[in-house]
Amino acid sequence: MEKNSIPPKLSQLDFKISRWMYIYGKPVLRYFLALIFIWFGYLKIVGASPANDIITATVFWFDPDSFIPILGVWEVLIGLLLCFRKLVRLAILLLVFQIPGTFLPLFILPEVAFKEFPLQLSMEGQYIIKNLLIIGAAIVVGGNIREREFVNKKIKSSDAES
Numbered sequence: 663m664e665k666n667s668i669p670p671k672l673s674q675l676d677f678k679i680s681r682w683m684y685i686y687g688k689p690v691l692r693y694f695l696a697l698i699f700i701w702f703g704y705l706k707i708v709g710a711s712p713a714n715d716i717i718t719a720t721v722f723w724f725d726p727d728s729f730i731p732i733l734g735v736w737e738v739l740i741g742l743l744l745c746f747r748k749l750v751r752l753a754i755l756l757l758v759f760q761i762p763g764t765f766l767p768l769f770i771l772p773e774v775a776f777k778e779f780p781l782q783l784s785m786e787g788q789y790i791i792k793n794l795l796i797i798g799a800a801i802v803v804g805g806n807i808r809e810r811e812f813v814n815k816k817i818k819s820s821d822a823e824s
Contacts, residue, residue, distance in 0.1 A: 692744055692803045695796065699741030706734025716774060716786055720767045736760055744803065754804045761800075764793045 668676065705711035709730070717733070718726040736756060743753035767790055768775045775787035783791060 688802065688806045691799055692747075692750070692806075695799045695803060696741040696744035698796070699737045699744065701741075703734040703737025703739075703741060706730050706737065708734075713789065716767055716771065719774070720770050721763070733760075747807075750803060750807055754800055757796075757800050761793060761797060764790060 702711065702713075706714070706717075711717075711730070711734070714726070714730055717730055721729060737760065740753050740756045740760065743749040743756065767786065772779060775784060775790055776782060777784050777787075
């Protein structure tokens with residue numbers, strides 16, 4: 663056996679797991695992203711979001727009784743659109759307008775977002791920074807829209823092995 667080789671049984675198991683992840687990973691990511699938007703949006707609509715206070719303080723120029731439910735509807739709409747592959751482009755467009763606002767507290771309310779600037783985040787700051795993961799997931803989901811065309815043209819992901 664070579665120094666860096668994987669035992670055959672382990673290699674077979676690794677292949678099966680990787681194959682499953684390859685086949686189902688992107689749809690699972692899309693549906694989980696949709697679930698997050700629907701869930702978080704719904705909480706805003708019914709006035710039960712833990713983010714209501716920070717939203718109110720951040721976009722103080724809007725009436726929170728109107729703005730937060732509208733934001734919630736926007737987020738639910740993003741989530742619902744993500745559930746339908748043909749509507750993903752529209753979901754991504756709505757997300758492009760929604761997501762920058764999620765970072766506003768880092769600049770408008772740094773005392774709420776950080777325990778100690780710049781690295782020690784508060785719980786609210788962690789809630790905000792996790793949106794980087796949502797951006798990454800949206801990029802993967804959006805990039806998947808034309809996957810068949812990219813594969814046919816032999817366009818590879820930047821992290822694909824040569």
